[in-house]
Amino acid sequence: MSAAITSIGAVTGFGLGIEVTVGALLEGRTAIRPVTRFTTAGLCSSLASEVPENVDLLAAAAGFNQPPPTDRASQLLLAALADALGRRALEPTRRRGVVVGTTKGALERALSSQERGILPTEDVLGGPARTLAAATGALGPVYTTSAACASSAVALGEALALLEEGCDEVVVGGTEALHAFVYDGFHALKALSPAPAAPFDVSRNGLSLGEGAAVLVVESVAHARLQGRKPIALIEGFGSAVDGFDQTAPDPAGSGLLAACQRALAYAGITAHDIDRYHAHGTATVQNDRMEAVVHAALFANRLVPVCAIKGAVGHTLGASAALDVAVCARTLARKLLPPVVNLRHIDASAFVPAVIGAGQASPGGLALIASAGFGGINTAVILRRPG
Amino acid sequence: MRARKRPVAVTATAVWTPGGVWVNARPNAGSAGGALAAWPDAPPLSVVHPKARRPHREATVLVQLAHVLLMARAAADPTAPPPNPAQTDLLLGTARGSAAADGEFLRDLRERGSGFGSPSTFVYTLSTAAPAEVAIALGLRGSLATLTAGGISGLSAVVRAARRVRCGESRACITGGVELAGPAHHLASGEQLREVAALFLLESSPFPSAWPRLSDAELGFEPVATVGNVAGGDCATETLVALAIACVERGEPHPVEVSAHSREGHWARLSVQW
Numbered sequence: 292m293s294a295a296i297t298s299i300g301a302v303t304g305f306g307l308g309i310e311v312t313v314g315a316l317l318e319g320r321t322a323i324r325p326v327t328r329f330t331t332a333g334l335c336s337s338l339a340s341e342v343p344e345n346v347d348l349l350a351a352a353a354g355f356n357q358p359p360p361t362d363r364a365s366q367l368l369l370a371a372l373a374d375a376l377g378r379r380a381l382e383p384t385r386r387r388g389v390v391v392g393t394t395k396g397a398l399e400r401a402l403s404s405q406e407r408g409i410l411p412t413e414d415v416l417g418g419p420a421r422t423l424a425a426a427t428g429a430l431g432p433v434y435t436t437s438a439a440c441a442s443s444a445v446a447l448g449e450a451l452a453l454l455e456e457g458c459d460e461v462v463v464g465g466t467e468a469l470h471a472f473v474y475d476g477f478h479a480l481k482a483l484s485p486a487p488a489a490p491f492d493v494s495r496n497g498l499s500l501g502e503g504a505a506v507l508v509v510e511s512v513a514h515a516r517l518q519g520r521k522p523i524a525l526i527e528g529f530g531s532a533v534d535g536f537d538q539t540a541p542d543p544a545g546s547g548l549l550a551a552c553q554r555a556l557a558y559a560g561i562t563a564h565d566i567d568r569y570h571a572h573g574t575a576t577v578q579n580d581r582m583e584a585v586v587h588a589a590l591f592a593n594r595l596v597p598v599c600a601i602k603g604a605v606g607h608t609l610g611a612s613a614a615l616d617v618a619v620c621a622r623t624l625a626r627k628l629l630p631p632v633v634n635l636r637h638i639d640a641s642a643f644v645p646a647v648i649g650a651g652q653a654s655p656g657g658l659a660l661i662a663s664a665g666f667g668g669i670n671t672a673v674i675l676r677r678p679g
Numbered sequence: 680m681r682a683r684k685r686p687v688a689v690t691a692t693a694v695w696t697p698g699g700v701w702v703n704a705r706p707n708a709g710s711a712g713g714a715l716a717a718w719p720d721a722p723p724l725s726v727v728h729p730k731a732r733r734p735h736r737e738a739t740v741l742v743q744l745a746h747v748l749l750m751a752r753a754a755a756d757p758t759a760p761p762p763n764p765a766q767t768d769l770l771l772g773t774a775r776g777s778a779a780a781d782g783e784f785l786r787d788l789r790e791r792g793s794g795f796g797s798p799s800t801f802v803y804t805l806s807t808a809a810p811a812e813v814a815i816a817l818g819l820r821g822s823l824a825t826l827t828a829g830g831i832s833g834l835s836a837v838v839r840a841a842r843r844v845r846c847g848e849s850r851a852c853i854t855g856g857v858e859l860a861g862p863a864h865h866l867a868s869g870e871q872l873r874e875v876a877a878l879f880l881l882e883s884s885p886f887p888s889a890w891p892r893l894s895d896a897e898l899g900f901e902p903v904a905t906v907g908n909v910a911g912g913d914c915a916t917e918t919l920v921a922l923a924i925a926c927v928e929r930g931e932p933h934p935v936e937v938s939a940h941s942r943e944g945h946w947a948r949l950s951v952q953w
Contacts, residue, residue, distance in 0.1 A: 333794040385899060394805055396776075396827075404867055405782045410860070412868040413943050414774035416806065416827040421943060425902050433900035433945060434835055437776070437806045438824040445824045452842060475793045476784065476801035531822035533769075535814045538802045550820065666802065667811025669823050 293676070294454050295515040295522035298508035299618045300375025302367055303605040304340030304501055307351055308374050312605065312615075313622045316630040317651035321604050323487040323499045329471040336483035339469055340501035340606030342367065355426040362397035362415075363468035365422040367504035367611075371464070372426055375506040383428030388453045391420035391464040392436050392443030393610035398470050419466050423506070427462050437610065439665025440572070441531070443505070444613035444673055448529035450509045460510040465614025469502035473609070480539065482576060488607070489634035490573035490600045491580050491646050498574045501606020505614035507621075521678070524621035527561070527658075528674035530554025536668050540578050545586035547670040548572075548662060552590050555660065555672035563590045566674075567656020568629060570620045571644065572664045573600025574607055575634075579664060580642040586662070587644050595645040597654065599623075603634035613663040617673055620659050624677045629654045687844045687893045688884030689926045689951070691752040693744045694877040696916060700744075702751045705927055708873070708920045714860065715740065715874045722746050728816035735780055735803035737859050738812035740876050741771075745813045745853055748878045756889060762851030762882055768821035768843065769810045772836030772856040774829055774915060775872070776806035779861025786862060809857070821849065828898070829943030832856055834918040837879060838896040838947050844881045851882045858915045877919035879926065891926045894934065896949035903944045914939055918947075925951040 301309040304322025315322065322340040331337040342348070349359050352369030360366050368391065381387070395401075396416035404411045417435045424433040432453055436445040443465025450461035477483050477500060484497030515522055532554060534547025541547070556562060569591075571583050587598065601619055608615055623630050631647045638646060657677035664670045693702045698709025699716045709716065724731055724739055727746040734742070753761045780803035787796045802808050806825040814823055828835040833856015840854035855878040864871055884890055918939040925935045930953065938948035 330793075333792070389900075401778065401781055402785060405778075405785050405863055408863050409865045409867050410775065410778055410863050410872060412866045412870075414776070414827050414829050414832065416776050417774070417829055417832075417943065417945075420827075421900075421902075424900055430900055432898035433828065434832075434839075434898065435827040436824050437827065439805050439807050442824075445822075449839070452839075452846070452848070455846070456842065471793065472781075472785065472788070472804075475788055475796050476798075476804060478794060479796040479798040479801050481798075531824075533811065533814045533820060533823040535818060535820055537815070538808060538811060547820070665807075666805055667807045667823065668814065669807060669811070 292455055293512055294451055294509050294526045295512050296507050296524045296526060296621050297510050297515050297520040297522055298375040299523060299621060300371040301505040301615060301618050302342055302370045303503040304342060306343055307346050307370055309618055309622055313619055316601060316604050316619060317628060319631050319633050319650050321487050321633050323606055334478040336485050338487060338499050341469055342502055357425050360422050362399055362418055364393060364396055364466045365419040367468060368419045368423055368464050368466040369426060371504040371506040372423060375508060381427050383430055385430040386459040387427060387429040388431040388458045388461040389420055389424040389427065389429040389433045390436060390446040390449045390461060391423060391466060392446035392614060393419055393466050394437055394439060394442055395473065398472060402472060423462055423464050429462060431458050438669045439667050440609055440612055441663035441665045441669050441671040442610035444663045444671035447617060447673055448531060451526060451529055454511045459514045460508060463507045463509055464504060465611035466504035467502055467609045467611040469500060474500060484575065487634050488575035488603050490575040490603050490632050491638050491642050491644055492635045493637045493639040495575040498576055499606045501608045503605060503608045503611050503615055505611060505618040507614065507618060523625055525676045525678055527676045528555040528559030530558060531671045534668035534670065539666055541582040541664055543582055545582045547668050548586045548664050549589055551670040552660060552672040555674050559674045566596055566658050566660045568654060568659045569596050569598050570616050570659060570661040571598050571600040572662050573602050575602060584642040584644050597629055598644040598646045599630050600632045603632055616661050620661050620675055624659055624675060627653060627655055684845050685847060685883040687841045688882050688890035689879050689893060690882045690890050691748050691880040692923045692926050693748040694923045695744055696875050697873060702747050703927060706920050706923050708916050711873050713873055733799045734812055735809060737779060737809040741809050741813050741857060742816045744876050744878050745817060748880055752880050764818040765820040766850045767819045768849045768852040769814060769819060769823045770826060770836050770840045770852055770854045771810050772826045772832030773806055773858060774827060774832045775858045777804045779859050780804045782861040782863055828945040829941035830914045831918055831939045831941045831945055831947050833877060833915055834922060834939055834947045835898055838898055838949055840881050841893045841896045844883050853878055853880055855879045856915055856919050873916045875916040875919055877923060891951050891953050894950045899946050901944050929953045
């Protein structure tokens with residue numbers, strides 16, 4: 292069963308608005324800059340993609356008549372929701388669900404409690420989803436999915452399932468705020484690059500973290516038609532698989548990602564031969580990019596399916612990254628454009644993919660595969676189609 | 680691309696509470712505010728997961744419990760082939776997520792400085808790290824995720840896992856919930872966290888009469904302002920134990936409903952029928 296994406300909103304290091312982000316991406320710009328919200332002294336990087344200070348997240352979310360959220364992940368999510376909905380008003384209904392993907396949710400609340408030697412009474416992973424539910428009047432299923440860097444892709448997969456079960460629409464979110472706690476952790480793993488991330492580039496040496504959120508309103512095709520809403524893109528398939536290889540390193544053979552892609556293709560009832568573009572996870576770590584190159588070659592039988600990746604521009608937004616990938620893919624698919632891999636200049640021969648370099652390129656193809664791969668060996672694939 | 684609706688069977692249960700460990704048996708929730716009971720007969724990690732490298736406590740708990748869950752399934756009915764690990768999913772509910780590892784990593788940073796956190800602890804600050812260790816140990820290659828819906832996260836995960844199996848999206852799924860404490864045991868509300876790990880193996884049953892079946896699984900949400908004062912406090916253990924009891928006790932011929940409403944506004948229900 293296909294599902295229609297009828298509204299998209301986002302906030303990233305480029306600012307508020309999905310078109311702000313897509314415009315910057317198509318121009319090949321990056322939002323990875325020196326970190327301002329906490330000190331990075333003594334760490335292996337000082338860079339990240341932060342939502343600019345001049346973006347007033349609380350003002351953006353003021354129209355929802357809800358108490359302002361105190362955690363940044365929820366604030367980002369509500370700002371993205373405001374961008375997605377515009378003037379569209381939502382009435383409370385049990386036929387609307389909310390699924391949010393995040394890895395740390397309202398982390399500052401958890402840390403604040405831990406500092407006092409206690410645990411928060413409410414769960415902190417689920418806070419952003421409840422904020423989104425309250426703002427959208429969702430009285431159907433409301434929950435949070437965590438699957439490392441594939442968290443919001445899993446949320447999209449859940450949305451497909453909920454629509455099959457009878458929901459009219461599901462508001463899907465992905466959100467992650469940048470916190471020193473997480474930055475320190477990626478430093479400890481030696482995963483951060485001192486230079487802006489450059490996926491698939493011969494000089495790449497790690498990732499750049501980012502923060503942001505994306506919201507996608509996903510409806511059954513029949514419901515969207517009934518409401519007179521035109522789909523921006525159709526979700527045709529979803530697949531997921533774990534590779535069981537290691538906590539932090541992917542299986543070099545890409546067995547998990549390949550299985551996820553094949554499951555998504557089977558779900559959609561198509562083959563890899565039908566795919567016109569591949570939106571890579573593209574973290575710019577040596578291991579990830581090599582693994583994706585292996586998967587690309589195996590999946591497409593060395594066909595030069597163009598590769599896009601956004602983490603050189605907006606950083607790695609962890610639990611939000613898949614939703615942002617899908618949002619960018621849907622918008623650029625609609626415009627028949629391929630966004631470039633920002634910061635990529637010379638493709639690493641050991642991680643060769645036919646990447647889009649420089650500026651956006653025209654592409655008439657209408658089927659896209661979006662890949663995500665996370666710690667714990669979790670892999671997902673989402674297939675989008677441009678409406679005919 | 681969906682198959683017809685299939686019966687969903689609970690083919691094994693394994694529950695670990697402060698009261699003890701029960702495999703395919705009626706569990707006891709144990710004392711409030713308690714840590715998981717000692718388990719002298721637990722399968723040694725060196726045997727069930729020889730490749731483990733400094734696993735966090737939550738990973739050790741889940742690997743051991745998942746191992747005995749699959750062993751119990753294999754022993755329960757040798758004529759019914761056990762699920763293929765390559766096609767077995769993991770979907771676990773958790774409200775506390777990685778609270779224990781978060782607390783430990785935070786303590787690292789405070790004591791040693793921001794550049795000197797332990798990488799092996801940081802890995803476990805993801806709620807999926809412990810279930811991922813289960814996948815690595817037991818060779819699972821299906822999907823893997825955690826689900827959070829307040830104090831009924833575990834029951835909610837079972838609801839969603841049941842749906843996957845019913846629709847043919849999943850052939851088998853290890854589901855349930857896990858809530859472990861770390862350096863901190865008390866909730867801000869003053870309650871003490873009662874630890875629990877409860878796993879249920881769901882399969883599309885070729886022998887529907889041999890095991891209890893799940894049906895009428897549903898989730899919903901009511902904002903707390905409209906729910907009022909929800910009783911029950913931290914209800915993760917109660918709901919998971921109630922589900923396990925319904926799954927292991929052949930009771931009345933009519934379905935037993937297991938339902939719960941969390942203080943955060945989430946609700947879940949499903950029916951168990953022998």
